[in-house]
Amino acid sequence: MLGGGPGGYEAALVARRLGADVTVVELHGLGGAAVLTDVVPSKTLIATAEWMTIADTAAELGIRVDGAAGATSQKHHVDLAAVNTRVMALAAAQSADIRARLEREDIRIVMGRGRLDGPSRVVVDTADGQPQVELDADVVLVSTGATPRVLPTAVPDGERIFTWTQVYNLTSLPEKLIVVGSGVTGAEFAGAYNALGCDVVLISSRDRVLPGEDADAANLIEEVFRGRGMTVMGRSRAESAVVVGEGDDKHVEVTLSDGTVVTGSHLLMAVGSTPSTEGLGLEEAGVRLTPSGHIEVDKVSRTSARGVYAAGDCTGVFPLASVAAMQGRVAMSHALGDAVQPIRLRTVAANIFTAPEIATVGYSEKKLVEQGSKYVTTILPLSRNPRAKMLGMRDGFVKMFSHPEAGVVLGGVVVAPRASELIFPITLAVAHRLTADAVAEAFTVYPSLSGSIAEVARMGHHRGE
Numbered sequence: 001m002l003g004g005g006p007g008g009y010e011a012a013l014v015a016r017r018l019g020a021d022v023t024v025v026e027l028h029g030l031g032g033a034a035v036l037t038d039v040v041p042s043k044t045l046i047a048t049a050e051w052m053t054i055a056d057t058a059a060e061l062g063i064r065v066d067g068a069a070g071a072t073s074q075k076h077h078v079d080l081a082a083v084n085t086r087v088m089a090l091a092a093a094q095s096a097d098i099r100a101r102l103e104r105e106d107i108r109i110v111m112g113r114g115r116l117d118g119p120s121r122v123v124v125d126t127a128d129g130q131p132q133v134e135l136d137a138d139v140v141l142v143s144t145g146a147t148p149r150v151l152p153t154a155v156p157d158g159e160r161i162f163t164w165t166q167v168y169n170l171t172s173l174p175e176k177l178i179v180v181g182s183g184v185t186g187a188e189f190a191g192a193y194n195a196l197g198c199d200v201v202l203i204s205s206r207d208r209v210l211p212g213e214d215a216d217a218a219n220l221i222e223e224v225f226r227g228r229g230m231t232v233m234g235r236s237r238a239e240s241a242v243v244v245g246e247g248d249d250k251h252v253e254v255t256l257s258d259g260t261v262v263t264g265s266h267l268l269m270a271v272g273s274t275p276s277t278e279g280l281g282l283e284e285a286g287v288r289l290t291p292s293g294h295i296e297v298d299k300v301s302r303t304s305a306r307g308v309y310a311a312g313d314c315t316g317v318f319p320l321a322s323v324a325a326m327q328g329r330v331a332m333s334h335a336l337g338d339a340v341q342p343i344r345l346r347t348v349a350a351n352i353f354t355a356p357e358i359a360t361v362g363y364s365e366k367k368l369v370e371q372g373s374k375y376v377t378t379i380l381p382l383s384r385n386p387r388a389k390m391l392g393m394r395d396g397f398v399k400m401f402s403h404p405e406a407g408v409v410l411g412g413v414v415v416a417p418r419a420s421e422l423i424f425p426i427t428l429a430v431a432h433r434l435t436a437d438a439v440a441e442a443f444t445v446y447p448s449l450s451g452s453i454a455e456v457a458r459m460g461h462h463r464g465e
């Protein structure tokens with residue numbers, strides 16, 4: 001395995017279980033960017049932000065903090081140094097757990113930068129300056145991931161201008177954080193820092209935040225962001241960014257394409273990723289790349305070179321840790337002759353960890369329209385749910401797409417606190433082609449947020465002729 005992130009280490013475990021001799025080559029640390037810089041750190045930071053959001057409703061629920069002057073006064077504050085220490089410790093512990101698990105399974109780990117020397121040999125420049133390691137293999141899985149895209153006119157310095165991998169250096173909350181890019185990464189960080197108590201400006205090059213997502217969900221999040229005091233600048237492309245001034249006057253200036261200059265104390269660039277596929281000897285080994293530099297793969301993770309498979313963000317199939325892991329497992333099952341199901345992207349569940357969260361599964365409305373499918377949409381605002389009222393939750397909804405005649409659930413969107421947990425019944429329905437009636441017929445607890453899922457399914461009921 002070239003790369004020890006979710007794509008690589010999950011594949012390693014499957015290959016070992018199927019009886020193969022397995023070596024994982026990893027440049028930085030086991031668990032990959034997912035564990036060390038991306039998923040785990042961001043979601044741990046967001047866990048603190050989520051508590052801050054919950055604390056905001058405390059006064060409404062009748063909770064008073066001793067010494068606080070009134071319901072609207074600032075009662076909690078965040079010690080960012082402590083938060084980031086916890087974040088990094090958690091990521092390191094998770095990485096160590098993965099290493100220990102691989103070692104227990106007798107998987108060899110070689111730390112260093114690997115590259116292909118033809119389709120069945122990997123050469124590793126080891127991290128500790130020891131001689132190169134050469135590994136011959138019947139099967140190679142490339143799972144080298146991706147790194148933050150850097151604009152040459154806004155180069156991160158790790159002190160004032162950050163990529164998302166560097167923000168954990170911060171020991172105190174920025175006075176005013178500018179976030180460039182309103183994809184999932186930008187929206188999650190902008191939302192989190194806003195909840196932690198920062199003044200946040202979100203610069204979005206598109207009409208609205210989260211341009212790729214369900215329009216109702218994205219509009220709701222944008223409204224929530226604005227309602228919490230965030231400045232959201234739509235249709236604004238950042239051209240360049242510089243650090244100016246000295247001492248207390250030091251700040252960041254971001255110049256937009258219309259000449260506007262936005263100033264802040266710090267800047268987070270979240271303008272997408274670049275696949276880590278350069279200098280790996282891929283094309284020389286017969287592995288075809290797409291124009292964007294991603295590795296071309298089929299549904300069982302085969303590349304154009306015999307014996308070479310690829311998984312995860314370096315393939316650009318669907319940049320999620322869960323998909324990387326599935327691609328890796330599928331690759332090894334195929335390569336080692338086990339029963340294998342080609343990857344089914346239609347059933348992937350995804351979640352955006354804003355507050356409220358946005359969870360999606362199955363076909364999106366955009367996809368249903370594009371492919372000319374027949375569908376009905378049923379939608380229920382969260383504010384109608386009795387449990388949500390008790391918990392003081394207002395923003396959110398449950399939406400379901402189903403086939404108008406067959407009643408089969410085609411997809412769903414849940415916007416709610418912990419939507420990542422609530423989406424599961426819809427995921428089951430999509431994965432197993434259940435009808436909306438089948439979902440509606442199952443008992444839900446009263447009162448419960450999941451009651452809205454059964455309710456929205458009930459709304460999709462069609463009387464049989």
Ligand SMILES: Cc1cc2nc3c(=O)[nH]c(=O)nc-3n(C[C@H](O)[C@H](O)[C@H](O)COP(=O)(O)OP(=O)(O)OC[C@H]3O[C@@H](n4cnc5c(N)ncnc54)[C@H](O)[C@@H]3O)c2cc1C
Pocket residue numbers: 002003004005006007008025026027028029031032033034035037038039042043112113114115143144145146164185276280311312313314318319320321322323324
């Ligand atoms: C801020 C952020 C938050 C995210 N949150 C989520 C989330 O909540 N849920 C989710 O499902 N997904 C999330 N993602 C996406 C997720 O991080 C990726 O999809 C996932 O990391 C992909 O796994 P991977 O194995 O392909 O690559 P990675 O995790 O990037 O691992 C690749 C590994 O390969 C190593 N490597 C690279 N080149 C070499 C080489 N030449 N030799 C040896 N090793 C090499 C790297 O050091 C790295 O460790 C998030 C992404 C970002 C940016």
Ligand SMILES: NC(=O)c1ccc[n+]([C@@H]2O[C@H](COP(=O)([O-])OP(=O)(O)OC[C@H]3O[C@@H](n4cnc5c(N)ncnc54)[C@H](O)[C@@H]3O)[C@@H](O)[C@H]2O)c1
Pocket residue numbers: 180181182183184185186188203204205206211236237238239270271272273318319320350351352353
């Ligand atoms: N919760 C999660 O599962 C999670 C979290 C983060 C990322 N991810 C994965 O990573 C993928 C990539 O997300 P991402 O947000 O990192 O990248 P992205 O490419 O989806 O978004 C980057 C955004 O930045 C904008 N942009 C680019 N240049 C700009 C400029 N100069 N000025 C202003 N805006 C600019 C783009 O228009 C785009 O909307 C996601 O699709 C998702 O699969 C998942």
